[in-house]
Amino acid sequence: MFIGQYNHTIDEKGRMSIPAKYRRDLQQGVVVTRGLDHCLFVYPKSEWEVMAEKLSRLPVSQKKSRAFARLMLAGAMDADLDGQGRVMLPEYLRQYASVKKHVIVAGLYNRLEIWDEDAWREYRTKTELESDDIAESMNDLDI
Amino acid sequence: MFIGQYNHTIDEKGRMSIPAKYRRDLQQGVVVTRGLDHCLFVYPKSEWEVMAEKLSRLPVSQKKSRAFARLMLAGAMDADLDGQGRVMLPEYLRQYASVKKHVIVAGLYNRLEIWDEDAWREYRTKTELESDDIAESMNDLDI
DNA sequence: CAGGTGGTCACCACTTTTCCCCACTTTTAT
């Protein structure tokens, strides 16, 4: 279970170190994909495979299914941690999330999220203002 | 399982190198064919058999099925990787996908797709606008 | 039939990227 948030940096080679607390659960490798709200999602391989299997069953004939599969599958990239517990983030993913050097790594139970530091701050202040609204909506989910 | 996306180039002889990660599953040879949305589909030979079988079962009486079968079956071409892991893309396929020099190779679980770089970028920005719709679709899949 | 032409294929060579390891700095824990 991943929780918490960390400030990390991406070096000139596009590598980012995974918070030490998370590493044990990610030894088998990770899959990084384009996430929602322009951040990156990081799944342990085992979690990912369940999702990929679902995605593979979408009908090729449907336009929307193809678009969805292309976003998620073609957007995904599997990686292993190096000796220092880092992963390489390919150029196209860094661009998608517009991450430069300073990023936020957040734990969200079964996945991590990688945010550009500025985008994160912006998102946080925006949602804080709407937090009452958001809380109301959560009613529907038994929370 | 093919995932991820890569920038590759087609040389003057029409050859394109397959991303190294994919090669092991394509050693037995590939089938390249006209795909949907004006890109090319690349299947491992074994996957192609499954696909071709499905196509052969489409009702001959339906105009649209006939068109689809002709697109995929008549457009197909089988090829082997050369010593450097490349395939030769025949002229008529390059023309169909209007690929010139710079292409995107994307992994979509059981097939690859080859896109002209510009066409890909255009497609991405277009579908990005529909990302709300896409998020909805995730709901249907329990993701 | 000999020679020329065009195309394909296998192999070689150069460049770029990726991966692996070592080293230094900063933070955390004892």
Next chain:
DNA sequence: ATAAAAGTGGGGAAAAGTGGTGACCACCTG
């Protein structure tokens, strides 16, 4: 305060990507 762990940066070896040359074959042409 000291030791240990985590985060960060960089150098060098290896692999991948790309472009090119030359052998080989079929076909056309004089």
